[in-house]
Amino acid sequence: MNGSAESVPGTDSAEERVLAVLRRTTLEIVPEVDPALFTPDRTLSDLGCNSIDRAEIVTLAMEELDIAVPVHEFHQGMDLAALAAIMRKQL
Amino acid sequence: MSGTPAGYGIEALDVYAGSAAVSARAVFDGRGLDPRRFDNVASDRRSVALPFEDPVTHAVNAARPLLDRLAPADRDRIELLVTSSESGIDYSKSIASYVHRHLGLPPTCRLLETKQACYAATAALQLAVGYLAGGLSPGAKVLIVSTDMSLADERARYAEPVTGTGAVALLVGDRPRVLTADPGAFGVHSFETLDSARPGPDLDIADADRSLMAYLECLSRSFADYRSRVEGADFATTFDLLALHTPFSGMVRAAHRRLMRELYRSPADAVAADFERRVAPSLVHPGQTGNLFSGSLYLALASALDHARLDGPARVGLFSYGSGCSSEFFSGVVGPEAAAAVAEARIGPRLRARADLDFAEYTALLAENTACLRPAAHRDVDPARYAALLGRAADRPELLALTGVRDHHRQYAWI
Numbered sequence: 001m002n003g004s005a006e007s008v009p010g011t012d013s014a015e016e017r018v019l020a021v022l023r024r025t026t027l028e029i030v031p032e033v034d035p036a037l038f039t040p041d042r043t044l045s046d047l048g049c050n051s052i053d054r055a056e057i058v059t060l061a062m063e064e065l066d067i068a069v070p071v072h073e074f075h076q077g078m079d080l081a082a083l084a085a086i087m088r089k090q091l
Numbered sequence: 092m093s094g095t096p097a098g099y100g101i102e103a104l105d106v107y108a109g110s111a112a113v114s115a116r117a118v119f120d121g122r123g124l125d126p127r128r129f130d131n132v133a134s135d136r137r138s139v140a141l142p143f144e145d146p147v148t149h150a151v152n153a154a155r156p157l158l159d160r161l162a163p164a165d166r167d168r169i170e171l172l173v174t175s176s177e178s179g180i181d182y183s184k185s186i187a188s189y190v191h192r193h194l195g196l197p198p199t200c201r202l203l204e205t206k207q208a209c210y211a212a213t214a215a216l217q218l219a220v221g222y223l224a225g226g227l228s229p230g231a232k233v234l235i236v237s238t239d240m241s242l243a244d245e246r247a248r249y250a251e252p253v254t255g256t257g258a259v260a261l262l263v264g265d266r267p268r269v270l271t272a273d274p275g276a277f278g279v280h281s282f283e284t285l286d287s288a289r290p291g292p293d294l295d296i297a298d299a300d301r302s303l304m305a306y307l308e309c310l311s312r313s314f315a316d317y318r319s320r321v322e323g324a325d326f327a328t329t330f331d332l333l334a335l336h337t338p339f340s341g342m343v344r345a346a347h348r349r350l351m352r353e354l355y356r357s358p359a360d361a362v363a364a365d366f367e368r369r370v371a372p373s374l375v376h377p378g379q380t381g382n383l384f385s386g387s388l389y390l391a392l393a394s395a396l397d398h399a400r401l402d403g404p405a406r407v408g409l410f411s412y413g414s415g416c417s418s419e420f421f422s423g424v425v426g427p428e429a430a431a432a433v434a435e436a437r438i439g440p441r442l443r444a445r446a447d448l449d450f451a452e453y454t455a456l457l458a459e460n461t462a463c464l465r466p467a468a469h470r471d472v473d474p475a476r477y478a479a480l481l482g483r484a485a486d487r488p489e490l491l492a493l494t495g496v497r498d499h500h501r502q503y504a505w506i
Binding site for chain 1: 303307
């Protein structure tokens with residue numbers, strides 16, 4: 001395990017794509033984030049993103065993937081794997 | 092006076108945001124919150140209630156100065172009093188019934204309390220404007236008072252430093268000095284979700300992520316609905332000023348940025364310049380109070396009018412969001428006279444006059460304030476216990492205070 005999103009067992013290629021987009025948008029919105037910390041078991045809060053950063057990262061990722069996740073699917077404290085899973089469903 | 096009125100909207104506006112406040116920085120430091128997140132909050136002070144205050148006293152203390160500036164003949168034309176609140180004091184008896192009594196409003200006045208989280212005052216305003224425009228009672232006025240108590244304590248984490256308490260009074264009629272509503276210019280977006288709620292009289296629950304996503308989606312969708320009703324409406328050019336529901340300023344900044352990017356793909360520096368010009372004036376007063384719930388949007392409007400330089404008529408775009416959720420984007424026209432009308436309320440000086448609390452004083456008050464909305468058949472409250480604290484508020488006006496509860500009946504006195 002090298003900690004990258006791509007090496008996680010149990011994720012399919014679509015989910016890997018979502019994680020890659022989330023990783024890119026995270027680094028775009030919060031450039032201070034250490035890319036090595038971006039692992040599916042961490043939350044965006046763990047990476048130091050505040051509530052506004054989190055909303056912007058998710059919004060940007062949805063725009064990039066051209067999807068709309070229903071608001072009720074989001075909740076506080078989701079790790080990146082859970083976030084990727086609800087986005088993956090809309091692909 | 093005769094003839095068809097030129098329009099309907101807000102004639103006068105006033106605010107009561109408590110007699111005490113604590114600095115957001117003191118709450119951040121006192122709770123050990125991550126100081127790197129303070130910039131996102133971008134708030135200066137949070138208004139704090141004293142234990143003899145409740146939704147009724149807040150409402151009366153906001154509306155009374157407005158009514159004192161009104162001619163008796165105009166005051167007698169108030170035919171509907173609406174209180175909007177998510178701080179209810181009874182399942183049946185409205186806050187409005189107490190407010191009506193303690194403001195001495197005429198008996199020929201309908202009383203009503205509305206609830207839809209932070210959207211409730213806007214719902215009341217839109218219904219009032221529609222009612223007045225219906226012409227059933229020419230010259231009638233409506234008094235809408237949004238009034239709320241904060242329950243935010245350490246459980247609220249990052250929301251605690253930015254959750255305020257207070258009331259905003261709006262007088263609505265056919266001489267709209269403050270804001271003339273654009274008839275038929277609105278857009279709405281509502282759907283059921285649980286993003287924040289108050290399931291008990293001393294319990295707030297909130298999911299910050301879901302709430303933010305709902306707010307952002309609602310701004311985008313309600314503006315799309317507005318645009319479908321108003322030919323040629325353009326977010327970037329139709330509105331000279333913007334006032335948005337302000338839970339904290341970072342939220343407003345994010346919402347503006349998202350819409351500008353979504354609609355125009357605007358580069359970041361252009362978005363920032365537009366924000367400073369059209370949105371920042373609305374955030375000055377809210378930064379001194381914290382979130383005032385459904386009054387928040389109207390405090391933002393007052394702030395825009397107190398801080399933007401208006402040389403002539405200007406159009407304001409307003410966005411109201413209430414968790415749960417219901418939202419609306421609408422617009423109206425203001426001008427130099429609107430700024431003069433709002434200036435009469437002396438909101439800035441009165442916010443500066445509040446007593447400054449240190450963190451220990453603040454937490455002691457929080458503990459006492461949790462009793463405020465809890466039902467009790469009997470309760471004694473002695474406002475004199477807080478005389479020293481209240482004495483630190485400069486030039487305070489006479490205030491209505493809760494003195495107790497007798498057989499479920501709330502008792503009040505002017506102090």
